Amino acid sequence: MTTPKTILVVEDEAAIASFVTLYLTKGGYVVKTVATGTAALNAIAAEVPALIILDLNLPDLDGIEICRRIRKGSDVPILMLTARDEDVDKIIGLEVGADDYLTKPFNPRELVARVKSILRRSSMDRRRDEGDEISHGDLTINAGRREVMVGDREIQLAPKEFELLWELLDHRGLVLTRDQLLERVWGYTFAGDTRTVDVHVRQIRRKLEEASPIVTVWGVGYKVAQDRTSAPAA
Numbered sequence: 001m002t003t004p005k006t007i008l009v010v011e012d013e014a015a016i017a018s019f020v021t022l023y024l025t026k027g028g029y030v031v032k033t034v035a036t037g038t039a040a041l042n043a044i045a046a047e048v049p050a051l052i053i054l055d056l057n058l059p060d061l062d063g064i065e066i067c068r069r070i071r072k073g074s075d076v077p078i079l080m081l082t083a084r085d086e087d088v089d090k091i092i093g094l095e096v097g098a099d100d101y102l103t104k105p106f107n108p109r110e111l112v113a114r115v116k117s118i119l120r121r122s123s124m125d126r127r128r129d130e131g132d133e134i135s136h137g138d139l140t141i142n143a144g145r146r147e148v149m150v151g152d153r154e155i156q157l158a159p160k161e162f163e164l165l166w167e168l169l170d171h172r173g174l175v176l177t178r179d180q181l182l183e184r185v186w187g188y189t190f191a192g193d194t195r196t197v198d199v200h201v202r203q204i205r206r207k208l209e210e211a212s213p214i215v216t217v218w219g220v221g222y223k224v225a226q227d228r229t230s231a232p233a234a
């Protein structure tokens, strides 16, 4: 038996916190719960959990602010909970670096499935070689250092933006559908919700500007062209 992983649940609604705890405990996890953002930051400072389930609407700090603060010091996986569908764009569009989200009300089994796949995914990431590096034109991305360079300039990507870019570069010349990208980067498919992929691609393009190698294949998905001709600037 491996040591059970600890999950920190940050949720002020006691009923939700307790059923989430129940299902995660049944799923084999050790669960700690806190009801405020301040308590969450203190708990994380004392001990970084394997994963954080973070409610967007908390009585003190808002979930996005907490996420941002956690990301300054840690890549710990974060699953956000939101009460409204409109918040989703806020979560995935604001570079807060959450790994996934669920809209309330949600099925607790779905939550446990998401937690499992995020944890599986993040342990796979860690196994990647320090030296794994892909170059494409001016762009170089290094998996071990999780570093993206355009020439001499380092570009900061959120964890999922990095993974998405890596996946596309690693399959140069092939078109990956949005569903394939969801499965490879997020570790599951959630039927029909391809907005996540599109929002992340938009962020990558905005940050990399001219150096973005991602091509939209209308009606299908995205790809990176086999060879970016390092043609002299016209």
Ligand code: CA
Pocket: 011, 012, 013, 055, 056, 057, 058
């Ligand atoms: Ca709440």
